Amino acid sequence: MKNWLLLTTFFGLWLSTQLSSGLQDYLAYSFILTFGVLHGANDIVLIRKQYQNLNTTGAIIPYILVISSVTLLFFFSKALVLAVFIVISGYHFGEQHLKERLTNSHWFHKFLFTFYGLTILFMIFYANIVEVQQIIYDVTGYLFLSDYIKMGLYINLIGLSISVALLKFKKVLRINLVKELFMFFVFYIVFNVASLLWAFSIYFILWHSIPSLKDQMEVLYGSSKPSYLMDYVKTSWIYWAVSILGLLILYLLLQNHLDYFISVVLYVLAAVTFPHVIVMSKLEGK
Numbered sequence: 001m002k003n004w005l006l007l008t009t010f011f012g013l014w015l016s017t018q019l020s021s022g023l024q025d026y027l028a029y030s031f032i033l034t035f036g037v038l039h040g041a042n043d044i045v046l047i048r049k050q051y052q053n054l055n056t057t058g059a060i061i062p063y064i065l066v067i068s069s070v071t072l073l074f075f076f077s078k079a080l081v082l083a084v085f086i087v088i089s090g091y092h093f094g095e096q097h098l099k100e101r102l103t104n105s106h107w108f109h110k111f112l113f114t115f116y117g118l119t120i121l122f123m124i125f126y127a128n129i130v131e132v133q134q135i136i137y138d139v140t141g142y143l144f145l146s147d148y149i150k151m152g153l154y155i156n157l158i159g160l161s162i163s164v165a166l167l168k169f170k171k172v173l174r175i176n177l178v179k180e181l182f183m184f185f186v187f188y189i190v191f192n193v194a195s196l197l198w199a200f201s202i203y204f205i206l207w208h209s210i211p212s213l214k215d216q217m218e219v220l221y222g223s224s225k226p227s228y229l230m231d232y233v234k235t236s237w238i239y240w241a242v243s244i245l246g247l248l249i250l251y252l253l254l255q256n257h258l259d260y261f262i263s264v265v266l267y268v269l270a271a272v273t274f275p276h277v278i279v280m281s282k283l284e285g286k
């Protein structure tokens with residue numbers, strides 16, 4: 001566990017005791033829409049790095065196809081797309097956090113990743129049940145019963161414990177259980193003290209997006225020194241700008257149909273996350 005992560009997490013926690021929940025939400029939006037969206041904005045460059053004979057158009061076409069299929073599926077069943085989005089987000093968070101802890105490949109690691117990320121997400125949902133219900137209702141039109149959120153948390157906690165036990169027994173997983181449990185304790189406090197969006201962004205930015213940005217810079221430039229950040233921004237800003245423009249257009253189109261701005265942000269996050277998870281998984285598989 002890196003000390004800077006723990007320190008900045010505590011700083012985020014301290015901020016949440018100083019700022020009103022409205023201010024925490026503004027801060028959360030600014031981090032989600034900058035670092036959060038940026039860490040998924042270099043996918044085309046990463047695809048081209050992987051498949052070197054591919055030109056930019058050849059890389060963009062499958063990318064757009066995935067986004068269009070998700071959008072189409074969304075019109076068919078909003079609840080289904082949200083459910084799949086939450087599950088693949090769980091997998092993606094778990095992959096980012098635990099991939100370096102695996103000594104060997106084992107088919108069960110995919111369950112470990114998913115249960116890990118879903119435990120984090122359901123902890124956030126559980127700490128803010130009413131708000132999460134309202135947002136899910138806004139996005140899908142379905143009332144997600146609080147008992148389901150509780151059940152989701154318990155199922156994922158049990159799944160996570162079984163996966164950790166199994167992979168530790170198989171000597172595939174190298175984690176310090178005490179440190180990981182301590183981190184879950186810290187997350188528990190953060191998720192219960194901070195506002196929903198600030199709690200989510202503390203995890204999403206500090207524990208996911210920044211480490212992922214560093215990993216991507218290692219792949220692209222062989223180093224994650226801060227000086228390479230400008231190179232990263234140079235190739236990704238255009239995709240970032242298109243995502244933010246998409247968000248603005250969606251907002252203008254949907255503002256009378258949705259109660260919460262986060263619902264629009266969720267649409268955009270979902271659209272860019274599906275192809276992003278595929279790209280990042282392929283990268284890890286290499």
Ligand SMILES: CC1=C(/C=C/C(C)=C/C=C/C(C)=C/C=O)C(C)(C)CCC1
Pocket residue numbers: 040085086088089090092093121124132135136196200262266269273276
């Ligand atoms: C459903 C839901 C949420 C979940 C967001 C998720 C699941 C985001 C995943 C983002 C990813 C994986 C981005 C790309 O790397 C929030 C915002 C906590 C608010 C409450 C409702």
